[in-house]
Amino acid sequence: MSDAPSNHFTHLECSMTGAVLPNDRAQNLSPEGWPLLARYDLDSMKASADRDAIAARDGVCFPGFWKWRELLPVKDDAHVTTLGEVDTPLILTRATADKIGLKGALLVKDEGRLPTGSFKARGLGMAVSMARSFGVTRMAMPTNGNAGAALSAYGAAAGMETYAFCPEDTPDVNVREISAQGGKVFRVNGLIHECGAIVGALKEEMGWFDVSTLKEPYRIEGKKTMGIELACQLGWTLPDAIFYPTGGGTGLIGMWKAFDEMERLGWIGPERPKMFAVQADGCAPIVKAFEAGEEHAPEWVGAHTFAAGIRVPKAIGDFLILRAVRDSGGAAIAVSDARIEAARDLCAHEDGLLLCPEGAATLAAAQQALADGQIEKDARVMLFNCGSGLKYPLPDTSKWLDRTQPITANLLAD
Numbered sequence: 001m002s003d004a005p006s007n008h009f010t011h012l013e014c015s016m017t018g019a020v021l022p023n024d025r026a027q028n029l030s031p032e033g034w035p036l037l038a039r040y041d042l043d044s045m046k047a048s049a050d051r052d053a054i055a056a057r058d059g060v061c062f063p064g065f066w067k068w069r070e071l072l073p074v075k076d077d078a079h080v081t082t083l084g085e086v087d088t089p090l091i092l093t094r095a096t097a098d099k100i101g102l103k104g105a106l107l108v109k110d111e112g113r114l115p116t117g118s119f120k121a122r123g124l125g126m127a128v129s130m131a132r133s134f135g136v137t138r139m140a141m142p143t144n145g146n147a148g149a150a151l152s153a154y155g156a157a158a159g160m161e162t163y164a165f166c167p168e169d170t171p172d173v174n175v176r177e178i179s180a181q182g183g184k185v186f187r188v189n190g191l192i193h194e195c196g197a198i199v200g201a202l203k204e205e206m207g208w209f210d211v212s213t214l215k216e217p218y219r220i221e222g223k224k225t226m227g228i229e230l231a232c233q234l235g236w237t238l239p240d241a242i243f244y245p246t247g248g249g250t251g252l253i254g255m256w257k258a259f260d261e262m263e264r265l266g267w268i269g270p271e272r273p274k275m276f277a278v279q280a281d282g283c284a285p286i287v288k289a290f291e292a293g294e295e296h297a298p299e300w301v302g303a304h305t306f307a308a309g310i311r312v313p314k315a316i317g318d319f320l321i322l323r324a325v326r327d328s329g330g331a332a333i334a335v336s337d338a339r340i341e342a343a344r345d346l347c348a349h350e351d352g353l354l355l356c357p358e359g360a361a362t363l364a365a366a367q368q369a370l371a372d373g374q375i376e377k378d379a380r381v382m383l384f385n386c387g388s389g390l391k392y393p394l395p396d397t398s399k400w401l402d403r404t405q406p407i408t409a410n411l412l413a414d
Ligand SMILES: *Cc1c(COP(=O)(O)O)cnc(C)c1O
Pocket: 118, 120, 146, 147, 213, 245, 246, 247, 248, 249, 250, 251, 252, 309, 310, 356, 358, 359, 386, 387
């Protein structure tokens, strides 16, 4: 490698109680049952870590988010598990902005360009690399599809055995992708938290390390790189608002953490974007808790939405999502499946960018926030397209032609 990154990862901290735990072994939740957060010696890093020198690192030696090694937990190069990550582009969707009446900038961070076609690559790339450093060889998780796909891919690259349990109606491509990459995959007649219960019940007997969302500390560290990367791409500034499709909330919590760490390093100032947690109205536990002024979000009963990635009835990090949203002056917003589909069509037709349903949900929510005056007309708004639009079933509007009959222009009309 061109320059050796120094490691500043010191310990893990309980996100609820502040209790300190050692970082020298594989850990799941804190003794009290809360998510753990990785902590770094930011003061020692501040003296040595030059943001611009790090940003300029060679993308072959340090692909994508791996360039931010000083702010990541992996100590040893030998444990870095890479599939050719990239910095995901910020796409300016001018025509869509125009249609929704936004005079500022509408930027889409297109995470579908990552390995396995979703931002789950960030979290699982990090979690697998850390688990590998602790000698873990068997991992399991519940998944709505993309996380399982990333686990199986990075797991294969690290020589591990992986198990994924998904709701039976998980998009077919994800289920097949998992097994194509050597993961064991099971369709379950239940939702993701019910799949999680299977992992919990069998992990002792099966010798699994549980990599469920927020039940291990490193998926957040991978996802936080979205916050560092976007700041870097915007010349070390942050947008006015971020719309994030919220399931377990890993990315929203992670970015909020990254903003804090970067401010303490002097990389950015104290300004923060308004954080909007976006959910589907058929599964909106965070929105309900936000509106009720609650700190925790009870399980949502009867969850349904075609945006599979945000169909999460119960999030263990609910309080961390709600704190970030409230501290930022943002909001939690629910949108209907019909509005999600309309937003997907709008952006694809106007700007040629095919969003996944969860990404489209962020556009629908931004449209609503603009109409409700929650964001200014001249705001710089960032949406997260968290996965490739190609991973989802798309409506077929093609017409059939019989070439043995005369093909006339009027057959081509709408
Ligand atoms: C996992 C996932 C989400 C939700 O991400 P969290 O950070 O867990 O809230 C949203 N969209 C897609 C496509 C996903 O795969």
